[in-house]
Amino acid sequence: MPILQHLCQLLYDSSFGTMLRESNNAFSVIESIHVLSITLVFGTIAILDLRMLGLILRPIAVTRVARSVFPLTWTGFAISFITGFLLFWAESAKMYPNSAFRTKLILLALVGLNPLIFHTTVYRRVHKWEALHLAPWRARAAAIASITLWSGVIIAGRAIAYF
Amino acid sequence: MLACVVTLAAAPAYAHHSFAAEFDITKPVRLVGKVTRIEWSNPHTYFYIDVADASGKVANWAIEGASPGALSRRSWEKDDLKIGQTVVVEGYRAKNGSNTANGRRVTLPDGRALYGGSPGDGGPGDNGTDQGDLPGTPIAK
Amino acid sequence: MLHAWFIALAHSPLGQFMQTSRWGFAVVEMVHLLGLAVLGGSVLIVDLRLLGVVLKRESALTIGRDLGRLLMGSLGVMVLSGIALLSEEAGKCYYSPAFRLKMVFLAATVLFYFTVHRRALQVAELGPPTLFTRAAAIVSLLLWLGVGVAGRAIGLL
Numbered sequence: 001m002p003i004l005q006h007l008c009q010l011l012y013d014s015s016f017g018t019m020l021r022e023s024n025n026a027f028s029v030i031e032s033i034h035v036l037s038i039t040l041v042f043g044t045i046a047i048l049d050l051r052m053l054g055l056i057l058r059p060i061a062v063t064r065v066a067r068s069v070f071p072l073t074w075t076g077f078a079i080s081f082i083t084g085f086l087l088f089w090a091e092s093a094k095m096y097p098n099s100a101f102r103t104k105l106i107l108l109a110l111v112g113l114n115p116l117i118f119h120t121t122v123y124r125r126v127h128k129w130e131a132l133h134l135a136p137w138r139a140r141a142a143a144i145a146s147i148t149l150w151s152g153v154i155i156a157g158r159a160i161a162y163f
Numbered sequence: 164m165l166a167c168v169v170t171l172a173a174a175p176a177y178a179h180h181s182f183a184a185e186f187d188i189t190k191p192v193r194l195v196g197k198v199t200r201i202e203w204s205n206p207h208t209y210f211y212i213d214v215a216d217a218s219g220k221v222a223n224w225a226i227e228g229a230s231p232g233a234l235s236r237r238s239w240e241k242d243d244l245k246i247g248q249t250v251v252v253e254g255y256r257a258k259n260g261s262n263t264a265n266g267r268r269v270t271l272p273d274g275r276a277l278y279g280g281s282p283g284d285g286g287p288g289d290n291g292t293d294q295g296d297l298p299g300t301p302i303a304k
Numbered sequence: 305m306l307h308a309w310f311i312a313l314a315h316s317p318l319g320q321f322m323q324t325s326r327w328g329f330a331v332v333e334m335v336h337l338l339g340l341a342v343l344g345g346s347v348l349i350v351d352l353r354l355l356g357v358v359l360k361r362e363s364a365l366t367i368g369r370d371l372g373r374l375l376m377g378s379l380g381v382m383v384l385s386g387i388a389l390l391s392e393e394a395g396k397c398y399y400s401p402a403f404r405l406k407m408v409f410l411a412a413t414v415l416f417y418f419t420v421h422r423r424a425l426q427v428a429e430l431g432p433p434t435l436f437t438r439a440a441a442i443v444s445l446l447l448w449l450g451v452g453v454a455g456r457a458i459g460l461l
Binding site (some may be wrong): 020022023027030090 | 172203204205206230231235241
Binding site (some may be wrong): 067 | 338
């Protein structure tokens with residue numbers, strides 16, 4: 001058995017994973033928090049993305065919108081990550097072969113790469129364009145990538161149940 | 164008691180809601196079999212039974228149920244089923260034709276019957292309550 | 305009479321499609337989820353503005369107007385997809401206490417949004433946060449959260 005699959009099986013068979021998987025309420029509560037946290041992660045970052053695309057809040061500087069959104073997005077991501085990890089722990093052996101789950105992980109990696117590129121390139125010069133209604137094309141590309149990738153993560157997450 | 168993961172021959176792509184979307188109302192089944200495995204897991208519970216057909220050939224069926232919490236609220240608990248027990252499952256076969264059925268009604272050896280539908284789901288026995296209207300002794304609350 | 309409406313929806317062409325389609329429910333549910341994310345995000349930013357936590361120096365009315373459009377747009381998506389989801393399991397939803405609670409919360413939330421909440425944005429435009437604007441924000445957040453949690457419960461009960 002490949003080592004990754006073996007690790008998944010270990011998590012799955014563990015008493016904690018089993019307890020969570022067989023729980024009457026804990027799994028449902030954790031899953032509900034995970035689902036509702038998409039509002040904190042995607043919902044907030046989408047507002048920054050839409051600002052850079054010049055669709056909303058044009059009178060407000062991009063940096064102001066970013067400053068208000070980032071703490072929320074990061075908080076939401078922490079919540080998603082923790083609850084997601086717990087869900088994974090409970091279902092790990094079933095997640096290993098699940099193509100929707102694997103797709104979700106790949107998209108998550110890409111959705112992390114996007115801001116990395118964004119922040120080290122076009123955003124470094126943000127003070128030059130923060131007041132513009134329409135951000136530079138690289139920023140707009142990052143915004144579209146962000147919206148697309150996060151939507152993909154959410155869709156893949158929902159699809160896990162169907163594979 | 165808990166099994167390690169086994170890949171079902173044809174993993175059901177369940178539509179996740181409503182009787183009619185996942186299971187085929189034209190394919191009612193009544194299965195009598197020995198419980199071989201129980202997965203009392205979220206998001207769906209499963210138990211597996213060995214069913215012998217007329218010629219004696221044994222096939223393993225997967226019986227799908229609601230989450231542990233949802234079943235618990237209808238007084239099904241994990242230890243109501245025991246490996247090796249012979250149970251009667253009435254339900255409907257999965258639309259994809261695999262050896263999967265929903266546990267619309269499971270009758271235990273002691274005669275108690277567990278109802279697997281949801282109030283209003285439109286399947287047989289649906290009378291808008293969580294005990295259903297199928298004949299037999301409902302499980303005591 | 306309400307029950308008859310639910311049954312009619314289940315028997316409608318939409319209902320028939322949703323009940324027989326293999327992927328219909330899944331796709332519509334995904335749309336419902338994306339709408340939820342955008343709706344939640346806009347609610348959060350607007351109400352945090354009313355609380356004076358974010359974008360304090362920016363116009364509450366500008367934020368309220370732009371994010372309000374986003375909110376209403378995503379709410380529209382959620383209502384339409386919600387009706388489609390409902391048509392797939394109308395009977396179950398009719399009897400579901402979670403669904404009924406969600407509808408009550410939704411009605412209360414929308415009513416609150418167009419009355420008290422709107423007034424709070426006007427007050428917030430004129431000066432720093434007041435007890436009124438803060439209370440309106442908190443009630444709004446709780447009401448929307450109630451809609452979301454009740455919605456989750458539909459599938460779990």
